[in-house]
Amino acid sequence: MNSPSFYIRARWQIERVVNEIPDPHIIISIYSANDTPARVVKNEYTQGVLFLCFDDADENDHNDDFNNYQLFQPEQAHQVLEFVKQYENVDIVVHCNMGMSRSPAIAAGLAHFYKRSDAVFFKDFCPNRYVYRTMLNEIYHGKPLLDFFRAYEEPEEVSVQKPQMAPKWVELEELSEGNK
Numbered sequence: 001m002n003s004p005s006f007y008i009r010a011r012w013q014i015e016r017v018v019n020e021i022p023d024p025h026i027i028i029s030i031y032s033a034n035d036t037p038a039r040v041v042k043n044e045y046t047q048g049v050l051f052l053c054f055d056d057a058d059e060n061d062h063n064d065d066f067n068n069y070q071l072f073q074p075e076q077a078h079q080v081l082e083f084v085k086q087y088e089n090v091d092i093v094v095h096c097n098m099g100m101s102r103s104p105a106i107a108a109g110l111a112h113f114y115k116r117s118d119a120v121f122f123k124d125f126c127p128n129r130y131v132y133r134t135m136l137n138e139i140y141h142g143k144p145l146l147d148f149f150r151a152y153e154e155p156e157e158v159s160v161q162k163p164q165m166a167p168k169w170v171e172l173e174e175l176s177e178g179n180k
Contacts, residue, residue, distance in 0.1 A: 003114045005091040006107045006160045008125065010099035011038050019043040026087050028052065028080060028106060030096040033070035038095065047090055050083040052076055056101050058130040072102075072131045077138035080106060081113060101128040107160070109135025120160050 007021060014029065019041045027049045029038050037051045054076060057069040084092065092110060096102035104125035108118035109132055121127055 002089055003116050004089075006110070007091060007093040008099050008103050008107060008160060009093060009095035011095060011097045013099070014041060014093075014095045015039050017041065019046065021045060021091060021093065023091055024087075024089065025091040025093050026050070026084065027093040027095070028083070028103075030054065030094070030102050030106070032056070032097060033068075035097075047087055048083070050080065052079070054102070054131075056096070056128055058128065060130075072128075072134050074134055074138055077109070077134045080110070080135070081138060084110060084113070100126050102131055105129070105131035106135060108132050109139060112136060113139050124160065 015038050024045050024047055026047050027040055029040050029051045031037050031053055032055050040049055054072040055069045057071055094103040094107045104121040105127035108121035108127050111118040
């Protein structure tokens with residue numbers, strides 16, 4: 001099983017920027033329960049899109065809005081794994097609203113699925129720990145996580161392609177100038 005490159009994106013990048021990925025890829029599109037699915041920009045290399053609806057919340061978030069949160073479910077983790085298993089030799093694009101919490105959590109879990117290190121996701125992003133744990137539980141089905149480290153003492157790094165991040169208003173300003 002070849003290890004894919006991962007592209008972490010924010011919603012605005014998926015909806016407003018031409019898909020620049022020049023290789024076969026799949027997209028995992030995450031949106032919040034109080035939102036609509038993203039209008040995903042595809043190109044000729046886009047092989048498939050999986051839409052998932054869940055909030056950026058943790059089971060330990062107990063504030064006034066907790067009962068209104070839609071948490072990431074084990075069934076959704078299973079759905080992610082079944083989706084990626086359908087495709088070989090493709091890169092994986094994962095996006096959520098900001099591209100900082102839910103999408104890197106999914107990608108970090110998938111790094112384990114591909115027997116690769118997830119360290120870069122914790123270095124460069126702030127993965128949602130609940131989503132990450134749910135992914136690992138689905139991948140390992142209760143097997144000790146130490147089995148992963150025993151079998152792969154030096155896991156290979158994954159390739160993460162991060163866009164050159166410009167503030168959202170700069171990107172929108174550039175788009176509006178081009179439309180004049």
